Amino acid sequence: MQTYDVVVIGAGHNGLTCAAYLGMAGLSVKVVERRAVVGGAAVTEEFHPGFRNSVAAYTVSLLNPRIITDLHLYDQGLKIVERRAQNFLPTPDGPYLLVADGQTERNIAKFSAADAARFEAFSRALDANADLLRGLVLEAPPNLTRGLNLGALREILKAGRFGNRLRALSTENLRTLFDLITKSAADYLDGWFDSELVKAWLGFDSIVGNYASPYTPGSAYVLLHHAFGEVNGKKRTWGHAIGGMGAITQAMARAARAQGVEIETDAPVREVLIEKGRACGVVLADGRLVHGAAVAANVNPKLLYTSMIPEGVLDPAFRHRMQHWRCGSGTFRMNVALSRLPSFTALPGSEGADHHTAGIILAPSLAYMDRAYCDARLTGVSREPIIEMLIPSTLDDTLAPPGAHVASLFCQHVAPQLPDGRSWNDCRDSVAEEMIDTVERYAPGFKASVIARSALSPLDLEQVFGLTGGDIFHGALSLDQLFWARPALGYADYRSPVPALYHCGSGAHPGGGVTGAPGHNAARAIIADRRRRLR
Ligand SMILES: Cc1cc2nc3c(=O)[nH]c(=O)nc-3n(C[C@H](O)[C@H](O)[C@H](O)COP(=O)(O)OP(=O)(O)OC[C@H]3O[C@@H](n4cnc5c(N)ncnc54)[C@H](O)[C@@H]3O)c2cc1C
Secondary structure, rough: EEEEEEEOOOOHHHHHHHHHHHHHHOOOEEEEOOOOOOEOOOOOOEEEEEEEEEEOOOOOOOHHHHHHOOOOOOOOOOOOOEEOOOOEEEOOOOOOOOOOOHHHHHHHHOOHHHHHHHHHHHHHHHHHHHHHHHHOOOOOOOOOOOOOOHHHHHHHHHHHHHHHHHHHHOHHHHHHHHHHHOOOEEEEEEEEOOOHHHHHHHHHHHHOOOOOOOOOHHHHHHHHHOOOOEEEEEEEOOOOOOOOOHHHHHHHHHHHHHOOEEEEEEEHOOEEEOOHHHHHEEOOOOOHHHHHHEEEEEOOHHHHHHOOOOOOOOOOHHHHHHHHOOOOOOEEEEEEEEEOOEEEEEEEOOOOOOOHHOEEEEEOOOHHHHHHHHHHHOOEEEEEEEEEEEEEEHHHOOOOOOOOOEEEEEEEEEEOOOHHHOOOOHHHHHHHHHHHHHHHOOOOOHHHHEEEEEOOOOOHHHHHHHHHHHOOOOOOHHHOOHHHHOOOOOOOOOOOOOOOOOOOOOOOOOOOOOOHHHHHHHHHHHHHHHHHHHO
C-alpha cells in the first residue's frame, strides 16, 4: 500500500499540470493513468510506420503562458511555432479566403469591401472579451455558497471583483459580451459581415467540438472560447508544437517528475476510496490501493460521478444531475499519411506554399455547417461534413519521412451515438471513406496520395481516450455548464460534494482545450485546503 499527499486520477495535460504545481509546493503526488502513455487527448503517436501525429488535439493556442513559464516547459524541450498562414478556406471550384499576417483585410476585401472595413472593429470587440476571459481562466469563478460564514464572504468578495471587471468594460463591449454568451454564432456574425466565406471562417470556431449548428443559441460563446489563446505572445493565434501535442505533455511530465511526482501508466482507477465520508485514495483495476490525503480527478465529471464513486455516497439529486451532464461532440478524427501535399482547385500548387501550413477549413458557409448538423441529427452522419485539415509536417520534419506528410482531419458533424441502434464499429470505415472523398472534392488527387489512415469515431474517442460521448471538452460549453456552473453550481471552486475530492480536468472552469488552467486552479485549491487543515 502506498500513501501520498495527493493522488491524481489521469495523466491528461491538466492532471500533469496539477501534479507539477502540487510537487512544486512540496507535496508528495502520485498520478495514475489508464493508458500506456501520458497526455490524454494531447499526445503524439505513430499511427503508421514512420508517420507520427498529434492523434487527437492537433493545434496549440490556449495553453496558458503563465503555466508554460511556471513549469519551465521551454526548458523541458517544448518549442511552439506559428503557422505561416492561420487559415485557408477553399471552395470546391471557385475562390478561396486566405487568412495570414498583413493580408487578411486585403483578402476579405476580395469578397466584400464593407466586410474588410468592419474587420478591425470586429477584432477589437472580440479581443476585449477574449481579454476578459483570459483574465478569468486562472481563477476559480465565484462559487455559490449558502449561509453567512468566512467562506461565503470570500465568494461574495470574489463576485464583487468579477462585477468590477465587467464594469471596466465599455457599454459596447459589455453588449458584445452578452451577445457572445447568449446568441448563436450565426446571429452574431450576421450582425458584422455579409460574405459567406468570411462568416464561415469565423463561425467554424463555434462548432469545434460543439455538437450544434452555428445557428444554435449559445454557439457564439464557443467561438469566444477559441479566442483567448496566443502563440509566443501573439493573441488569437494558433500554432504547432514541434513533435506534436505530445511534446507539450511530455514536457509537463518531465516538469512534474522533476518535482518528485510519481507517474504510473497502465494503471486504470476502478473507484475512489472513501472513508468516513472523505476521499482518501483510489482502488486500481488490479485491486491495488493507492492512499492519498486528497484525490484530484482529471476525468470527465460524468465518468467520475457515475462510475468511480461508490453507491450511496452522493446525494441522489447531485448524482442525477451529473448523469445528465451534457457530453458529446460531433467529432470524427482522422490521421492520414500522405505521399504528397494536396493541390486545391481553388489554389493549385503543392510545395512550400503558406496555405499548406494553415488550418484548412472545408466548409464554405454557415448554412453548409447547419446542414451538416441537421444531417447528423437525422441520420447520424453528414452528407457534406465540415473538415479542418492541418498538415503539421509542413512546419515540423520530425513527423513524417522526407518528402511525405501527415495530416489531421478534424471532421464534423457526426452523431456521438448513432440512431437506430447502429454501432460506430460498423460505420467507422464508410464514414472515413466519406471524409476522404470530401477532401477530394476540394483537392483532386488527394485520395490517391493517402498512404495510410487511422480513424477515430466518437465511440473510439471514448474508448481510447476516456472521453465520455467523445466529448473533446469533457462536457458541452453551454451557459448552463460554464463558469460558476462547471461542473455544478456550488462546486465551481474545484472542490466536490465529497471532502478531499477535487476536479482538475476540463470538466471544471474554464473548460476544454489544452489550457492547463483547470489543473493549475485545482492545485491552488488543494494547497489552500491543506494549509487550512495544517493550521
Ligand atoms: C479529437 C480532438 C481534437 C482536439 N483538438 C484540440 C486542439 O487542436 N487544441 C486544443 O487546445 N484542444 C483540442 N482538443 C481538446 C483538448 O484536447 C481537451 O479538452 C484536453 O486535452 C483535455 O485535457 P484534460 O487533461 O482535461 O483531459 P484528458 O486529456 O481527457 O485527460 C484525462 C486522462 O484521464 C485518463 N483516464 C480516464 N479514465 C481513467 C481511469 N479510470 N483511471 C486513470 N486514468 C483515467 C485518460 O486516459 C486521460 O489520460 C481536442 C480534443 C479532441 C478529442
